[in-house]
Amino acid sequence: MNDGLLSNLSLIMGVTGAGVSNHVILLAGVAGLLAGAFSMAAGEYVSMRSQRDVFEHLIHLEAHELATDPAAEHEELAKIYVTRGIPADLASELATAIMRDPKLALETHAREELGLDPQELGSPWAAAASSFVTFAFGALVPLVPYVIGSGAAAATASAVASGLTLFAVGALLSRITGRRVLFSGGRMLLVGVAASTVTFAIGRLLHVTAGL
Numbered sequence: 001m002n003d004g005l006l007s008n009l010s011l012i013m014g015v016t017g018a019g020v021s022n023h024v025i026l027l028a029g030v031a032g033l034l035a036g037a038f039s040m041a042a043g044e045y046v047s048m049r050s051q052r053d054v055f056e057h058l059i060h061l062e063a064h065e066l067a068t069d070p071a072a073e074h075e076e077l078a079k080i081y082v083t084r085g086i087p088a089d090l091a092s093e094l095a096t097a098i099m100r101d102p103k104l105a106l107e108t109h110a111r112e113e114l115g116l117d118p119q120e121l122g123s124p125w126a127a128a129a130s131s132f133v134t135f136a137f138g139a140l141v142p143l144v145p146y147v148i149g150s151g152a153a154a155a156t157a158s159a160v161a162s163g164l165t166l167f168a169v170g171a172l173l174s175r176i177t178g179r180r181v182l183f184s185g186g187r188m189l190l191v192g193v194a195a196s197t198v199t200f201a202i203g204r205l206l207h208v209t210a211g212l
Contacts, residue, residue, distance in 0.1 A: 002169050003040065004138030006192055008032045009162045012142050013155075013196040017203025022150035029146060033139035041132035048124040055114075055121050062109050066102070073109060074099050080112050141165050159196065166192040 011032040015025050066073050074095050081091035099105045110116045145157035170188025171181045 001134040001138035002166070002188070004033070004036055004135035005141050005162060005165055005169075006138075006195055007036055008139035009142040009158070009192060010195045010199040012146070012158060014199035014203040016155050016158075017200035018207040019204075020207075022146060022154070025154075026143070026146050029139075029143040033136055033143060036139055037132045037136040040135045041128040044131040045124045045128035048122055048127040052121050052124060055116055058114050059106070059110050059116065059118055062114065063106050066099075066105055066109065070099060073105070077109060077112065138165075162192060162196070163189055 008029060012025060012029045015028045074092075077098065078088070078091045078095040081094055082088050086094065098108050107118055110118050142158045142162045145154040145161060148154070149157065167185040167189045170185035173179075173188070174181045174184035177184060
């Protein structure tokens with residue numbers, strides 16, 4: 001959401017600084033929202049799909065090893081339990097009991113050796129949809145005022161709404177990072193102000209240059 005808000009706010013402020021019509025600003029904002037949301041979704045899908053392919057391949061290799069050399073896998077699992085403080089005889093008995101069930105054996109080896117849960121590898125489509133929605137929601141914040149109004153009033157409303165949202169996102173992050181609410185929110189707000197100010201100034205400069 002933060003990516004969507006910052007990128008579209010900067011884009012909209014840059015176009016606003018160029019002094020173009022409200023129609024052009026709206027067009028740029030919508031284009032930025034859609035392009036960014038689809039790009040984020042596609043990137044997240046490819047990333048998650050690639051990661052899942054790697055995990056599935058590792059689990060497939062583990063299944064092959066269990067089928068072709070169960071004795072070695074039994075010894076390997078028992079050693080893992082011994083390193084965790086279980087007596088050797090109990091570790092061997094535990095490994096034997098687990099190896100009797102092929103499905104349980106595969107899941108256990110995947111968790112203990114690979115650190116993977118075969119049931120929780122992540123959904124590429126869910127990740128893509130989540131990225132699309134959150135990016136689009138963030139990108140919508142600076143755009144809405146231009147849907148409702150135009151001119152300086154819309155620009156001011158866009159900046160205020162975006163600033164409040166940035167501060168709120170930063171404040172919420174403080175619950176995870178342990179930072180003070182004012183520090184975390186203020187830092188996020190400062191980043192947004194800096195980015196939008198720079199793009200607004202560039203838009204203004206380009207407009208003046210074009211006019212000359």
